[in-house]
Amino acid sequence: MTSGPIGVFDSGVGGLSVARAIRQRLPHEDLLYLADTACVPYGDRPESWIEARSAAIAELLVHRHAKAIVVACNTATAAAVRSLRARFEVPIVAIEPAVKVAAETTRAGVVAVLATTRTLSSENFRRLQGLFGEGIAVFAQPCPGLADRVEAGDLSGPATRGLLEKYVRPAIACGADTIVLGCTHYSFLTGLIAEIAGPHVTIVDPAPAVARQLERRLTETRVIRSVVPISHLDECEPKGTDRFLATGPIEHARRMITELWLADGACRHEVEVEFVAPVRR
Structure with missing residues (x-):
């Protein structure tokens, strides 16, 4: 199992932000990312549909030998993470709004959470507010259409x-x-949000915390890839591989994944995207 990839999925390309954090923290692990671009966004879909779709995707990733699964979608976490953990034996790490970190960070006692309507109306978000929101005001802001702009590749335009x-x-x-x-x-x-919010506002991105939790779970279950230095410079090989799957049109998925995955220049290899069609058994 140590040789299997880490499976990561999201409704679209947004989860690449989590995959990039994982790649930075675990450079020697193989990644298998699935963008469900045929069904994006999840935010306004019924919870039962999201749960079934997430199960089908997780099954596909396990079939491709994923040794762990990262649910890189807040909406899927809220709707499906409990059933996924009950159904699959591999470690499952999920993202959720970082209310705890925000509560520890705020100086004014007022925290804003930008999310989909489904995420903010979920029992999981109410639980987070109950656990970590005491003593602070939580401004829950639904953002219809915003994920769609990212999926369209519009990261800074007027819309x-x-x-x-x-x-x-x-x-x-x-x-x-x-x-x-x-x-x-x-x-x-993030850059555009910071520009609008102003320099005195802190932006909390939970992706690095997800990568740290994944590292802990891989270590606990003894499936983390151990790397032996091969030179006096402590340069370790092999580096992890990156594979990408998409359920929607391949050309658009390839263009968006390439743009977002290579944005900071950290990874410069060519991006290949394979079409898949998850089927719930």
């Missing part, structure tokens, strides 16, 4: 800026000094 101003400015007006990115797509809009 995207207009939506962000509509969603961010009311939170700032209410005194929020900390903004939680409650959707993985929003990580790719």
Whole structure:
């Protein structure tokens, strides 16, 4: 099992922000990323549909020998993570809005959470508020259409800026000094959010915390890939591989995955995307 890849999935390309954090923290692990671009977004779909779809995707990843699965979608976490953990034996790590970190970070006592309507209306989000929201005000801001702008490749255009101003400015007006990115797509809009929110607002992205939790779970279950230095410079080989799957049109998926995965220049190899069609058995 140590040689299997880490399976990561999201409704679309937003979960690449989590996969990039994993790649940075675990450079020698293989990654298998699935973007469910045929069905994006999940935010307005019925919970039962999201649960069934997540199970089908997880089954596909396990069939491809994934030794762990990362649910890189807040909406899928809220709807499906419990049933996934009950059904599959591999470690399952999931993302959720970082209310705890925000509560520890805020100075004003006001925290804004930007997320999909489904995430903010979920029992999981209410649980997070109950556990970590005591003593602070949580401004829950649904952001319809924002993930769609990222899927379309519009990371800074007028339409995207207009939506962000509509969603961010009311939170700032209410005194929020900390903004939680409650959707993985929003990580790719961090610069624009910071520009609109101003320099005194802290933006909390949970992706690095997910990567740390994944490392802990791989270590606990003894499936983390051990690497032996092969030179006096302590350069370790082999480096992990990156494979990408998409359920929708391949050309658009390839263009978006390439743009977002290679954005910071950390990875410069060619991106290949394979079409898949998860089927629930």
